[in-house]
Amino acid sequence: MLRAGADLRQIVAIWMKPTIPPLGIAADRTSGEFFFATGDFSVQRRLFSLWGRTYRWAGSSLAIALTLAGAAFAERPSAPKLLPTHTLAFARITDAPLLRERFKETALGRIAGDEDVKPLVSSTYAAIQEAWNTLEDRISVPLDDLIVLPQGEIAVGFVSARDQPTGVVMLMDVKERLPTAIKLLEDGETFVKQEGGDVETVKIAGVEATLVTGPDGGKIVYFEKEGTLVFTTSEALSEQVLDLWDGSEIKSLAENDQFNSIMSRCAGSSDDPPQFTFFVDPIEIVRATARGNFAVQTAVALFPVLGVDGVKGVGGSLTFSTGEFDQVAHYHILIEEPRAGIVKVLAFGAGDTTPEPWVPAESSAYTTLHWNVQESYSVAAELYNSIMEEGEFQREVKVRLSDRIGVDVEKEIVPALDGRISIANWIQKPATINGQCIMVGLKLKDANSFLDVHNKIVEKFADRLEKKTMAGVTYHVIPGPAPQQPPAEGDTPRPRITRQPTPCFAIVGDYLLICDSVEALEASLLATTDPARGLADQPDFKLIASKVKRQNGGNAPGMLQFSRPEESMRMLYDLATGDAVKSRIDRGLENENPFFKRVDGIMKENPIPPFSSISKYLAPGGGMATSDETGLHYSAFTLKRQLD
Template sequence: MRFSAVFRAWSGALALAGVLAFQASAFQMSIARAADDDEVVLAEDRLPPGVLLYVTSPDVVAAYEQFQKTSASALINDPSLEKFRAQLLERYAEFQKEAEDKLKLPLADLFALFSGEISMAVVRPVGQPLGWVAFMDIGEHEETLDALLLKAEEAFDGEKIAKETETIAETEVVTCTVTTSDAEDAQPVTVAYFVKDGMFVFGSDAEVLESVLTRWDGEHEETFAANEIYQEIVAKCVTNEDSEPSLIWYVDPVGLVASGLSMAPQTQNFAGMIYMPTLGLTGLKAFGGVQELATEQFDHVSRMLIYIDGPPTGVVKVFELRPSEVTAPTWVPADAGQYFALDWNIKGAYESIEAIYDSFLGPGKFAMATANLTKQAGVDLKLKADVIDVLSGKVQGYYSASAAAPEDFTGVISVGVTDPAKGQKLVDTVFQLAGGAKSADFEGTKIYEPANDTGKGVAAVKGNAIMISSTGETLKLALAARPANPLAATPEYKSVAKVIPKEVCLFSYQNAAGQFADVYEKARSGEFDGLVEGKLDFSVLPPFEEIRKYFGPNGAYYIPDESGAIGVQFSPKRTK
């Protein structure tokens, strides 16, 4: 039994159990809202500038309510899963009793703490070291929080805990310093926290919390919310101005890496990131996005903006994709688990790599190094003329899981070429390096496979593309391009394709049902029973066809934007 199949099956069961457990107690969650209509002050309004990483769920209760409208929730509550749900809830009841015995608190009280916003940020305020801070809206449940904090202190029985209390901005701030070892080089762990206006805020130290408290009313001129890049990311990633995202995230990758390097003596010399301009990373300002559930058009959708200041250069240029029209070709069968297509600027990537290499070692060194590699390999091949200039950058393909062995995949990849004859030379050279090849004619096209009869890895040149597959039979089907039911004709593919713009840099389609069905049926047949030690009976699950309707197709695409690139991942709303 392969690990991947086992992992998918068991992780799926655990995920379902977790959601069911949450639903079992969700009715006890506090969903009270403030009686007044005052605008809520969010963490982004209270954070100082210098935020390097930010993740927030602005309202976990609202997000849960939106989740209830998704296909995943409908699946969990489907009548055909009643027997399996009963098992999971029985296991949850056992866990609940054990947890409550240890905590001396009802788990319902813990769920009640999730009353609104949950946020976390890594921040480096001006003149301060790198720190972190988290926000949790606990509503009117401060007594429950106090009990949990007391339990947390008791958990460090035998350890040294020093507590200090100070008043900052008329708020009591508690700093706990925990020493976990008597070793001279042991570093104590410090956590500071306060509770104010129903919000539990904790972080790396009191200085970070002070930067939050000075902005508590949300009226401060210098806040993370005023970050123009963050504002643009959110504005371009929400569906509309009335959207209520379940999740928002933001990363300043360059700042995060630089700050991390500055913390360790061994890497402080690199903190200045003197090579950043050479690598073209100074233009990568940030990336972030938004997730929404149960929108008018989608079951769920996530959008991301990669914010690049100026044209891409250096390492960023290596990954540049060009917009083009995409349609699944007729050789992609209806049962394809995934189809993808992209148009890579391979010439630009080569030039960027060459420029970076030569900037460190001197002009012409990259060309010399590549020439030496082909010479040592004993092939008549020039990397620039015979590979880079021959490949067009257009790549598309599909894969399908084997019904007998879901961990084994078959599929075809098409690699575009600018000249079929030069593409053929490239194929010949690759097989020469692999020990030679033998060929066979198929409808006027030569199919090449390794001379060692492994049966794995076959290729052919047809039109302006090199077609590659794991088996000859799969490649023949693609070359014939006559499947009984091509992917592009299926309603699942059409539901995804109609959403994407006319031109995209990258497109991906996934058939969630096809990818999960085989593993699901293996679980029903008892193949994974040993993993749960008899605590769950997967045989009570209904046949997959009864729940297939909940596993809709997924799509993803990237498009260029004036500030970089926007990526979208989505699942169309299920038709009832």
């Protein structure tokens, strides 16, 4: 993000370095509503600023024509049909205005538009706009106009080919907002020239384009066609895009089998396609960037041995405010069959996903998965030994783990694990930044037999453990550092903004339970005394579990997830309104810190609304992972809260 008063060299350096703009969130100052914008404004400004002088002479007349006539732009091929088939990474927003509208309907968008929250959002946005206005001598376009500049599809692709350098292609529909883009590009042209860069007009496939060469020799080519701005890092890439646009027989990304296979698994509902999609071919990206780098090429040569080349692609999609869901996400790892090497370590199983009795009812999140631990361990050992030497993996495990904890990991721990792993999150109060406590449960094949292993570990570290008992269960704690010296008489103790983790462990039922908080572990032990204290009997979990079962593969997922966004938001709310944050703001004011002065002003003018104004929009969510002949698939969703 460019800061006010940034050095011109920094600005040009950012402009001339090819960058994929991230997805960001902005807010409408008057309505107080959040909506999506295309990421870092410095990146947007850099991209738009490289338009060049080609359109300077036509800018005024084109602006008038578009404004008065509302010109209709021709339907162009979609981004996957305009990018070459050897596109190795791809991200796409199908329709930016639609995405902004859909985001307003999500929980976060509705919270920002709530009458109690809107004043705070508006004040925050006003502060952002105030900072933006300090750049008005360099950027002639107001922030409000910049945010709504994208008027259709936005896509970015990382392209590689053997006969040319790797490069980046970006497409953005601006349609009737083209005059605004021209202003930005003219601003950028001025900056680039002042820094010693060069701007010239070139002809590519019959289309006038602009070639910008930065002071360091970096190049960007851009042109406009049918209301779409196209930016590339070479003339050859621009020519390929234009050839595909005109119906060339060159294969496009839309004809890439790996891309299509992943997108078909992440397509979502046929009548409501995703607003955001992405695709990555990680192995080919490494190979492409390894050219001329001996160290990386050596690593690439090991890919077949490791089985890494079996991963053919990764992709996913996001859909907002669709039907009963606040948002839906799909992610897919495309894996070649038969699986070999490291890919075999991803040994998902299937089984019961009901929360164990030790999972507290008030858990903020819960994940359970089935994993073939023994197979994964054997595959890892085989791979490591094939690279190093026979038995080296076993020696490393012995030295680094077994000898340190006093038990044989390979013979006593790995065979004892049943394969089910569950993780529960529990929020400890008072609220702190790291208030989310983690409980990890490893299911044991025979808890009584494992007790001997447990006791060996306890004996090994007897001088460093504290023994405690609760609900009939004995557990051990690793004490934290000694408490700090108490404040002097008359001094007020400073509220803590972080908590001190207290690692602890116990055998609970047929699980080895490991936790980073004694309070969380004790909540788990209490849950075992009464089913009503457990997560399994909670209505919201049952609702999410029923939704998961309706999904393809939901009857026997390899992994199931449950989340309560309301509880996570409550932690942040309590933190923001708590004494710890107030104390730090007060100290910042004492030091005359301008940031804290601004925050304090916003908070006083617009007090944080009651939590009920936020929580009423938040509903639980869930997810699941499955393994099939195409690879691993993960889908997640959050329900939409229906208000009266």
